[in-house]
Amino acid sequence: MKIKILILVVLCISELKAQLYNDYIGAGHNSGITVTASSFVGTSSPSKTLDGSGMDSKLFDASRFLAQSTFGAKLDQITHFRDNWEYEAWINDQFTKPTSYMTPKMETIWQQVLDESDDPDSEFGPSALHFNYAWWENNLNNQDLLRQRVAYALSQILVISYNSDLSNWAESITSYYDLLLQHSFGNYRNLLLDITKHPSMGYYLSHLNNPKTNTATGTSPDQNFAREIMQLFTIGLVQLNQNGTPVLDGNGNPTPTYTNADISELAKVFTGLMGGGLEEWVDWKSLVDFGDDIGMIDKELPMVMYQPQHEPGVKSFLGHTIPANQPGMTDITSAVDFLFNHPNTAPFVSYRLIQRLVKSNPSQEYIGRVASAFANNGQNVRGDMRAVIKAILLDEEARSSEAMMNRAHGKLREPMLKFTNACRIFPLYTTRNRYWNNGYDYYQSTRQHVMYSPNVFNFYLPDFSPVGDITNNDLVAPEFKLHNTSTGITYINTVNGWAGGVWYEEAAMTLHEWGALFWSWNGTPGNDDLVRFATSELLPYAHDSEYIINDLDKRLTHGQLTDETRQIMRDALNGTYWSWDTVQQTWRFHRIRSAIYMFMISPDYNILK
DSSP: OHHHHHHHHHHHHOOOOOOSSOOSTTSSOOTTOOOOOOSOTTTOOHHHHHHSTTOOHHHHHHHHHHHHHSSOOOHHHHHHHHHHOOHHHHHHHHHTSOOOOHHHHHHHHHHHHHHHOSOGGGOOOSOHHHHHHHHHHHHTTOSOHHHHHHHHHHHTTSOOOSSSGGGGOHHHHHHHHHHHHHHTTSBHHHHHHHHHHOHHHHHHTTOTTOOOOBTTTTBOOOOHHHHHHHHTTTSOSBOBOTTSOBOBOTTSOBOBSOOHHHHHHHHHHTOSEEOSSBOTTOOSOSSOOTTOOTTTBOTTSOOEEOGGGSOOSOEEETTEEEOTTOOHHHHHHHHHHHHHHSTTHHHHHHHHHHHHHTOSSOOHHHHHHHHHHHHOOSSSOSSBHHHHHHHHHHSHHHHOHHHHTSTTOSEEOOHHHHHHHHHHSSOEEETTSOOOOOOHHHHHHHSOOTTOOSSTTOSSOTTOOOTTHHHHTTOOOGGGGGOSHHHHHHHHHHHHHHTOEEEEETTTTEEEEEOOSEEOSOOBTTBOOEEEEBOTTTGGGTTOHHHHHHHHIIIIITTOOOHHHHHHHHHHHHTOOOTTOOSSOHHHHHHHHHHHHHHHHSHHHHEEO
8 A cells, every 4th residue: 555655646746758769678778778798799789789789680580581582682682671671562572573584594505505515516405404504593693582482382383394304395394484483473363374275284294185085996085184283283182161171071071172074074175285386497397286296396385276186065074064166275264264263272272372482381360361362362353473472471470470489380491492592691603603503413412403393293292291290280391201311311411512612811812612502514624613602701700600600590590590509509610720720720711611501401490480
């Protein structure tokens, strides 16, 4: 009671005014206050703890956002984002960036290969190797960061692969990838129709030169594409609620979306498609014929309809009926539109895009919000990829720190994303001013490279769950399909090669080189065409292990480095010093190299939260 009276007296005789500043640590009110920093000079200033400039939460948020929406960012790019952008404004700006298409880049590279060759006629290509060169050249020089990231995600849903005869023709891969790039900010319906007509998809899923029913021979249309456009590209195997949960029948079992009869009927729709033109080397005729194989036809032109081989009758599937005797392309458009508008397609596609960009186990609410954006962008447009992208990346489950604390949040970085992030955190050193990555070496180590899936089901299924705690907690982790005892070890060994670089020894005026990120197969003994880290910006701080750890935490682990991992790194780095090496001071380089190596094999980096 005395306390209450005292408070009342104070209130009666005092006029209390709110302070103009918010007086808490980091708010900027540091007058007359001193603190001590437990670090080397340059790592952190004590006053920065109080005025807020030393608190990196916004920087960490920016780093994590860019890890979800791009292939990785350098520290100056992360800092620039923090200082200049809000999330949605950055996305809107990315929508305006010119598209870095693959085909023109590949053609330029192929011509360069021929120009450099001693025997151009003996060069094989352009092949998948030159697609790889173009992909890496584009994605280490481009400004359309978000578009490229979304196209890569789409390439794991609408799958074709050069792990097939398509590897012989780079243009078959680049022109298909260009469709993904073109429609990444467009509409999923248009993308679905265009990939249906692309000759690479026609070859890969065998509806190129797919003939109508022949009662005389007892043959029926090939069902491959009809099955996969339903199972993998639109509606999936079971009926879904808007939030991605299965619709259950009276016995509590998931309800199938289609039957074998539906597949058989839909297959009739995808008949009569043939090449849209001939390759230049086909000089014995001027017109394409039904039956001309993938090697002969122009692989950049959409397939066209050869009406005599299109199934003429009525086609009925999933309760939808296509009338008899329509033009073949009309039938195809009708079927694609029906599947696009099916209620399953929004949650089905949304779930997969969330998995590819943000997390393996989105909540039902998260899926529902993204599916709603897919179904209606707010202007009664369905399938608007811009609305879907915003819904995924701006959702509270993607952005909030509270969601990050959930153990089910996040995903294992797939090998390609580990690699692209590694290639983008520092400036790169190349003697030939190009970034031609053959890609096959990394695939051998990790079993993944863009457009090199083993089959149409991608590198992993969305519902894959490794045995152990993840399965026991009813969670999924698709990327763990590629993480096993073999690839785990080869990844660690591969990173040991990455974590080299170049450094300049001023005393001896010597450029030292160690290891490499990647290389082309078009180097020469005198010019190896290797690409390495240029880590010179960290060398002045090599004496300060805390600075190195904090710097790489911003770049690679988005401020989420655990105390346990930090202490392991601190102990290891402080032990990397050679007192006798007073001239070259190579210990400085190897301390940086060791830090990069430890970060990239740490669970803190490998799991994107």
